[in-house]
Amino acid sequence: METLLTSLNTTSIGSNITTTTTTTTITTTIPTTTTTTTTIPTTSNNNDNKEEEILIPSLLSSELISNSKNSIIKQSKEKGRYVVAKRDIKAGESIVFREEPYVVCMNYKDPYERKICHHCFGLSSTTSKSMITTPDFTLHCETCNIVWYCSNYCQSNDLTYHKHECFTYKRMQSSSQFDTSCKTSIKLLLKLIIKQYLEIKELSIKINNDSSSPSSSVKFKDILTLETNLNKFSTQRITEFRMISKFIEKTMDKEFLKIICPTNREVIEFQNNLIKLMCILECNSHDISFTIPQSTKSSYEYCSIGIGLFYHSSMFNHSCNPNICKVIESKQHAQPISNEMVEYSGNFATHSMIAIKDIKKDDEISFNYIQITLSKVDRLKKLESAYHFQCKCSSCIGDINHKPSIKSHSQFIEKYICKSKSGNCSGILFPLNDNLICNICRPIILK
Numbered sequence: 001m002e003t004l005l006t007s008l009n010t011t012s013i014g015s016n017i018t019t020t021t022t023t024t025t026i027t028t029t030i031p032t033t034t035t036t037t038t039t040i041p042t043t044s045n046n047n048d049n050k051e052e053e054i055l056i057p058s059l060l061s062s063e064l065i066s067n068s069k070n071s072i073i074k075q076s077k078e079k080g081r082y083v084v085a086k087r088d089i090k091a092g093e094s095i096v097f098r099e100e101p102y103v104v105c106m107n108y109k110d111p112y113e114r115k116i117c118h119h120c121f122g123l124s125s126t127t128s129k130s131m132i133t134t135p136d137f138t139l140h141c142e143t144c145n146i147v148w149y150c151s152n153y154c155q156s157n158d159l160t161y162h163k164h165e166c167f168t169y170k171r172m173q174s175s176s177q178f179d180t181s182c183k184t185s186i187k188l189l190l191k192l193i194i195k196q197y198l199e200i201k202e203l204s205i206k207i208n209n210d211s212s213s214p215s216s217s218v219k220f221k222d223i224l225t226l227e228t229n230l231n232k233f234s235t236q237r238i239t240e241f242r243m244i245s246k247f248i249e250k251t252m253d254k255e256f257l258k259i260i261c262p263t264n265r266e267v268i269e270f271q272n273n274l275i276k277l278m279c280i281l282e283c284n285s286h287d288i289s290f291t292i293p294q295s296t297k298s299s300y301e302y303c304s305i306g307i308g309l310f311y312h313s314s315m316f317n318h319s320c321n322p323n324i325c326k327v328i329e330s331k332q333h334a335q336p337i338s339n340e341m342v343e344y345s346g347n348f349a350t351h352s353m354i355a356i357k358d359i360k361k362d363d364e365i366s367f368n369y370i371q372i373t374l375s376k377v378d379r380l381k382k383l384e385s386a387y388h389f390q391c392k393c394s395s396c397i398g399d400i401n402h403k404p405s406i407k408s409h410s411q412f413i414e415k416y417i418c419k420s421k422s423g424n425c426s427g428i429l430f431p432l433n434d435n436l437i438c439n440i441c442r443p444i445i446l447k
């Protein structure tokens with residue numbers, strides 16, 4: 001069968017920030033989505049031809065974000081939902097603070113797959129200056145040989161997911177049907193399905209125990225409200241999605257599938273849902289990128305090592321002239337948490353959306369899904385093919401050869417690059433409570 005070249009590739013929705021001293025690039029990646037018609041409210045019901053902006057307070061997503069003191073969600077027919085500043089926001093402030101991924105996975109066959117824990121995303125060494133000399137983990141799944149862990153703790157916690165995905169991983173290795181990036185997307189898709197399964201199971205336990213502990217976190221039903229752009233994908237692409245869907249259905253544990261889709265009708269729904277989920281992942285997933293130490297002294301490279309789906313961060317639209325960027329709290333220094341470091345809970349792929357410019361109340365808050373240093377023609381082409389929209393941002397309207405200024409990015413980096421560790425840490429400082437913290441060396445730096 002034909003290889004799915006670049007299938008479900010993670011096109012980055014992200015800001016690219018490059019430092020001069022190190023090669024740090026902050027890239028947020030939201031892969032393209034396909035939309036499901038039912039759950040996403042549109043403005044078209046009553047205003048078919050009007051480009052009217054409306055607030056959508058009743059929408060799940062906006063309920064989840066409603067606690068934000070910084071932003072509110074609006075919607076237009078042309079741009080779908082988008083985030084708007086509720087008040088003046090200063091450069092350096094966090095817009096969505098410390099959002100943990102709903103699902104996350106390491107890239108398939110990533111060069112660093114044995115040096116970054118597949119569960120917590122912590123690095124195998126917190127001191128090594130070079131990834132070449134950083135030791136490989138020894139703990140791994142001996143059945144599939146795809147997942148590697150920093151500790152028994154992470155391995156046993158990951159089992160909740162891994163026991164359901166291991167067989168598919170194994171089959172994926174010998175399959176020539178899909179390319180590497182497609183296999184990464186399949187990994188993330190599996191996590192999404194397993195998460196759905198775990199939620200169903202959790203719910204039934206709660207019902208049986210008559211427990212009503214409320215949970216405020218993002219749920220699978222919220223994920224289904226993300227943009228899918230379903231009708232905008234080519235027939236060929238949907239055919240590719242169907243192949244992936246069949247592969248997953250064939251390789252996943254039958255008992256497991258029975259829980260998700262107990263009836264025949266639900267099996268068909270499951271197949272259609274997989275297509276929808278693939279669309280959602282394409283339009284909404286983010287690159288997980290870390291600043292990785294290189295062999296040259298004080299040199300770092302920002303590398304994409306995985307992908308994740310972040311619900312709240314998926315509400316931000318793209319602009320080639322962005323006013324926020326995403327910073328991953330790479331937990332490279334997870335283990336040696338000392339008294340002077342913050343207590344950390346959560347996944348190391350947790351990220352923050354940070355203002356890189358002063359933003360005025362009522363301004364749209366957006367970041368760049370793709371590299372803004374590309375030419376306008378290339379940007380428009382990429383956004384259209386990967387995210388299914390025509391960019392009409394200030395940088396795209398006008399001169400065909402115009403390249404957006406990256407001055408604001410460099411200025412931001414200048415100000416928010418960590419200068420600790422004899423001035424060569426090169427992490428990114430992000431706000432935590434009333435302080436700033438470096439995403440690499442993690443000492444608190446008072447604002």
Ligand SMILES: C[S@@+](CC[C@H](N)C(=O)[O-])C[C@H]1O[C@@H](n2cnc3c(N)ncnc32)[C@H](O)[C@@H]1O
Pocket residue numbers: 030032033078079080081082226227229283284313314315316317318319386387388389390391392
């Ligand atoms: C991550 S979602 C952003 C939120 C989305 N608008 C929604 O309603 O859920 C990405 C999708 O939003 C739309 N989008 C993002 N930026 C846009 C822009 N500048 N203009 C028009 N549509 C945009 C595209 O359909 C894109 O695939």
